[in-house]
Amino acid sequence: MVIIGGGPAGMTAGIYAARQKINTLLITKSFGGQMAKKAVDIENYPGFEKISGWELIQKFEKHLKQKKIKIEIDSVRKIKKIGQDFLVLTASRKQFQAKAVIVSSGADPRPLEVPGEKEFIGKGISYCVACDGPLFADKKVAVVGGGDAGFEAAISLSSFAKKIYILETGSQIKADDENQERAKKTGKIETITQIALKKIEGKDFVESVVYQDKSSKELKILKVQGVFVEIGSQPATSFVKGLVEFNEKDEIKVNPFTGETSTAGLFAAGDADDVPYKQIVIACGEGAKAALAVANYLGKL
Ligand SMILES: Cc1cc2nc3c(=O)[nH]c(=O)nc-3n(C[C@H](O)[C@H](O)[C@H](O)COP(=O)(O)OP(=O)(O)OC[C@H]3O[C@@H](n4cnc5c(N)ncnc54)[C@H](O)[C@@H]3O)c2cc1C
Secondary structure (H helix, E strand, C coil): CEEEEECHHHHHHHHHHHHCCCCCEEEEEEECHHHHHCCCCECCECCECCECHHHHHHHHHHHHHCCCCEEEECCEEEEEEECCEEEEEECCCCEEEECCEEECCCEEECCCCCCCCCCCECCCEECCHHHHHHHHCCCEEEEECCCHHHHHHHHHHCCCCCEEEEECCCCCCCCCHHHHHHHHHHCCEEEECCEEEEEEEECCCEEEEEEEECCCCCEEEEECCEEEECCCEEECCHHHECCECECCCCCECCCCCCCECCCCCEEECHHHECCCCCCHHHHHHHHHHHHHHHHHHHHHC
16 A cells, blocks of 8 residues: 555554555655644643654654655655556656555645745745744744644744744634743733735845734734744645545545545545544544554455
8 A cells, every 4th residue: 555644644554554564655755744843842642741743753753664664755746546556646757556545644834825925935934933943033023823823833933033923813812821821921922913914025035024904904014034824734635636525625535433535445544634633643543543444445355
C-alpha cells in the first residue's frame, strides 16, 4: 500500500502497517506535519505532560524509521484508479502502483486571500511562528486570527518581537481565558477586533497592513514588519478530488470505524477526513485504525 503524509496520522499508519507486514511505501513532503507549526509546547499528548512539537516529531520519526517500510520525500499530485489498483503520481514524475492507499495528508494553513499576501510570503508573511518567529526580533508584527492558535502565536512571538497586534475579524475574542490571561501578562500584545483586512503593503518586505474598522468603516494602516496568519486550515485533499466523496469543507468522507472512503481500497485518516476534533492523538488513532482496516481489506482480496 501507499500512505500519503508524514504527520501523526501517516506515521502511525506506517508503524501499524509494518507490524501487519504490509509492503508499504510512505510518501510525504516532509515529516511532522502541523506539529512543526505548534508555537508553544504540546500539553495534551498522553505520556508527555509538556513536549515541543519538534521533539514529538523526532520521537515519531525515529519509531517509524525503525520499521521496515519504504519512504519517499515527494509531493503527491494525483491518484488514478486502474482496475482494482491505484496509480499514485508525484511532483517529481514518479509513479507507484498499490492495492490500497491511505490518504493522511492533513491540512494546510488557510490563506488570507488579500492583495499582497502571495507577494510577501517569506518576505514578512508567515504561517508558522515556530519556524519564523525568531526572525522578527525587536520588530512590530501582526497576528491575524483571535482564536487560541492566534493567541498562542502572539504569546510565543512576545519572546522576540517588541509589539504584537492580534487582528480579529469578529467582535469577540475566541481564545480561551487562560491564553488571554497569558497574553496580557506579556505586556506586548494588543488586540484589535472587528477588522476587515484589505491588503498587505511594502516595497521588498512587509511594511504595513491595511484594514477597515468595521464599526467606524474607517480605513486604517498598521505599520508592521511581519504578518502571521492564524485563521485555521483547509484539508490538503485536492489530489483525490473526483476520486472520492468530499463533504462541503473538502474533507474526505470516511466510515469512522475503519477510515474506508467511498472508493474501495482508498482509506483516509487524520485532518484530511471528516471526523471531528482535529488533534494529534485522534490523528494517530485514525492512522492506526486505517492501517488495520487495510490489512483486513488486503487479506480479503
Ligand atoms: C498551530 C497549531 C497548533 C496545534 N496544537 C495542537 C495541540 O496542542 N495538540 C493537539 O493534539 N493538536 C494540535 N494541533 C492539531 C494537530 O497538529 C493536527 O490535528 C494533526 O497534526 C493532524 O495530523 P495529520 O497527520 O492528519 O496531518 P498533518 O499534521 O497536517 O500532516 C500531514 C502530512 O502530509 C504531508 N502532505 C500533505 N500533502 C501532501 C501531498 N500532496 N503529498 C505528500 N505529502 C503531503 C505533509 O507534508 C505532512 O507531513 C495543532 C495544529 C496547529 C496548526
